[in-house]
Amino acid sequence: MKNLEGCPTMKPKLRPNAVPDIPLTQPTTAEPRPPIPKRGGYEKRRQAEILQLANDNYKRDTECVQLQVPDSTTEPELPTSNVTEKNTSKVTMVTKTTPPPSLKAVKHKKSQSYLRPQQRTRKHQTDLKITQPSATYSTIATQTDDDITKCTCASIVTTTTNINSAQNSDDDEVFSHADSDEEYQPSDDDQSSDDDGDDNGEHKNYRLNAKATTEEQKQFLVSESALAELLSVCRYCSSEAVPVIQVSKGTLIVTNSICVNGHLSIRKSQSSHNNLPWSNLMTATAIMLSGCNATSVLRIFDHLNVRMFSMRTYNRLQSLYVSPAPTMAWDAEQSSLLEQLRGSDVILPSMDLQTKKILDFQLIQSNEVKGSTHMELEGIKRALEFLKDYVNIKEVVTDRHSSIKKYMRISQCDKKHLFDVWRVAKGVSKKSEAAAKKSGGKDIRPWIKSIVNHIYWISSSCGMDGDLKAAKWLSIMNHMCNKHEGHSSIYPKSDHGELSQDRLVEGSVPYKKMKAVVESKYLLTDVPKLSPVYQTYALEVFHSVMNNFAPKSTHFFYSSMLARLCVAALHYNENCNRDRAYTKDGVQCFSMVYPKAKKGKEAVVKSRPSPATYDYVLLIKQAVVSRKEDDCSSYSNTAGDVQILQNHFPVSLTQTFEPFQKADLIERHRSRCQR
Template sequence: MTEAPHSPLDFGISLNSREYQYPHNENYRPEMESSLTSSSEEETDRTGGQEPKVIVYQSCVLELFKMCQTCGSPINSTDISYFGAQMRVKWDCLKGHNGTWTSSPEIHGMPEVDLLVASAVLFTGATITELEDMSKVMNLKVISPTTFCGIQKAYLFPAIEQLYTLQRDQILERASIKQNLQLPQPPTSSEEVGEMHQPLPKLFHLSGNGRHDTFGSSSKYCCYTFTMDDTKEIIQTNLVQVTEISSSVAMEAEAFRHGLEAILDTGLKVGVVSTDRSPSIRRIMQEEYPRIKHQFDVLHTAKSFHKKMLKAARKRGQGPLADWAKYVINHMWFSSASCGANSEELVRRWLGILHHVTDVHSWTTNGEEQHCLHPQMSDGVRKKKKWLERGSLPYKVLSNLVQDKHLLRDFENMELFMHTGALEVFHSAVLKYMPKRQCPSYHGIRERGLLAVLEHNENIVKRRPATTKEGGLKMKQFFCQRTNQWAMKVVYQPHTHNFRQRLLEIVMAQRQDPTLPY
């Protein structure tokens, strides 16, 4: 077995350590009788991830090598050696019997436990450095970083690619079935009512967002991800390195172009794509994909506007803006969600906030009567509000922000109320497998990102809110540091990790291939 030339520090040091738990397999049924020895081939053929394992002291193991199991004579010599995480004991008795005992089965000469340890490290988002630190404290025998890198390159990375490709093909197959369920084209005139019309193919809505490997403008990698807007499943992810283009600023646009082109090459009909308000992506959509409707993400727009309000509130005489920041952002979300896919109605509702903050809830614009859409407030609620006076400095600043011409122009691309909330959740989950302060290789970033995709797609569709014994939603109280307030949120069922067991099965099957060099 030759060692791979990769650096043992290929994955750096992770910020968080997590305990690995093997997923429950409902098809597995343990045998009623167990044995202290594993002599039969049926036991060694069983997937190692399903068999319970324990940490045993060396002295306790040697207690079993005092008498020969063949003749009962005393054992006069034992030779202990370690191969990765496997322990081997060679023994000889006084009557000439000898043998070799191993702590784990082998697959074509490689200890199965070495494969399992390497798989557990990568598939749970840990690092070999973390495993080394833990094993040194316990004086626990584990695989070396060089062995880990060799197993990772030969077995783990191909297994991740294989399972990701299979999962992506299944998503595309379901999308293709939906696309073939074509909608009838509506008639364009009264004379055409009752006539046959050519069916319209279903056009899918996609949301995209990019993630850089480090903070700031000195990032080396950018991973751009696309999700299906109806199921929130990730359908495409592309990784771009800074050496491929001119600068780190241009990585996101290049990754976006590669990802969208790959999706279109599959034959999927895309009607709408939602991204942030990046000028480079906006130019790509206008020049290269004019037939696809481009929408701006409400989430990023609201976060940007919220920062501007808080920044203005820190200036002298503009403190009341901080009290209204939360309500103005909520109004932006409401205006986009309730405009009925009409950009003019979106702008009209958005500008109504300038009347609401002054305690005016009915007004006239261009001879048209308008009013706030919230329920009528009681006198007690109105007295508690810190209304702004029309003509005051905070009101003028807010008016300039609300009526900014660039913002009103971008509202023309926000009438469909699309946002990348699911991608923001995914990017938070990516930190489990790939913290920003790690410096892995190109392949390390890609494969760890695919692990996050596998976990996301497994749980995003079937995950449901947890319920109480009475059948109601289970809620949890938490303190939001951003708003400095207590709030309630729904508790969801824990994530499942069945993909890890499938990856283990692929790894074990690959080891049976004698053509692999490692």
């Protein structure tokens, strides 16, 4: 900034006559000025502080403080100049005050001395560039017995460690119990849940195993920054090194680290077999065993920036190594089951309904038969032909497929052919619902649930008596008209009284529509063959498992589809007879669901099973590793072996089609005249 003359102002300087800011006292005989009394509300608020100050002065100066009450007859002698009198109606406080010293006018010049002593920093007195290791270390490892049979203080050590880690943690979830609301009431699902949220319990204090097999060793994700920090230190001289990824092959990376002293360190992220990284093969195996789509899984890895192989590599690994392994594992499982059941009576369809185990399944391609409508019949023919050499087929429970009924009546007349009650009830329910939607049929809808229950009651109460089943089924029309006697000679009278539901008028439009459904020719033929005990609900569960491993909306080649069906069969057989889940207090767990058939009007509970197991996964992984190491160590040998296996597969659907050239199709697509 400049002054009016245009010249810059000078910085302020210390004057020669400056003196330090040291107060100098002067003796004085003048009377001190009495303090101005404070009145009003402020004085009332300060009374407590004044009393406390008087008490402190009394203790510090050891002066006598006398309290005078106005009503007292005797007054103590008080100093004349040192009394501060307050309101006479209250307690009078007497203190001795000392007049403040008189001060000269002073000039403040800040501090004029060095307050911080001088220091000397010697820093490091060693050479940072060490060309050779400065010390030699000898690792003795642990000197205790690894086979500890009993540890009495393990729980105490674990508890202490958890407390310390919780106190030093920045995670808010660690103190979720301490900060939670005392009035919080957990829901029923929270109280019945056994999950404590600790999904890493098995990996705490986990000791890395350098000798773990390929199929058993664990995989961990390591970020680029953490890997760079780990590889930036030379393992020979502990100096700084520059890590560089030299080779990247799918999940495998090979790094070179060169330090300032010229030491070279080469590290591999995993082991390989004939230039094939094991994690590439295990990842391709895991994709199939989980039932996932390879395209989606590879996209997940791409979004995570995780190095992964391409789709072409996955298809090659799947066809050469992965797909044959589940087939071999299923063959071993199937042989074991059939040997256990050899010569015994079983009830099919394609599974033993007594043990709920899958004994056999057949994969049919549409070009193997006349059409898609013949595929189900061809499948049951092959299954019965295969199983007849091992077990004695006593009964066969299927749906009401017309071609299957004819085949069982003519070619398999020595076996009892029964129908699943759930499928029959489902068909009757749909037809009744369709009749209720027509004009004049709204009175049928309240009876649909009773009709379905009536079908289940018929199958469970009549045993194998087909005539009694038919008679009870026809009596439903009299039930709806509130008639309970005179049904037939076999079933003359109902076992219950009058019904509370609104009855149908005989001869009315709803009655005629319902009679057409009940007295259907095909239904009256199938009702006597309702299965009294065994149903195919377990088979429907297996179908849902199949849809998980081999979705219908996804195209798979024949070999891949067969492998995924083998995985589904292995998974179902291992988990079909799981125990019920219980809480820690021994209470059985239930789940509330809304059935689709009830359309949200009713809710039911289902017992929750225990968690599924996956022991078959390790067997399949071992088969994949064995196939790579022993049987087919190279791509050429593996391709020849796969070609032999594929000779038993049916020809593809496109093999009989007329071949086209892609270039010609592109040109025709771009040409205006060819459209």
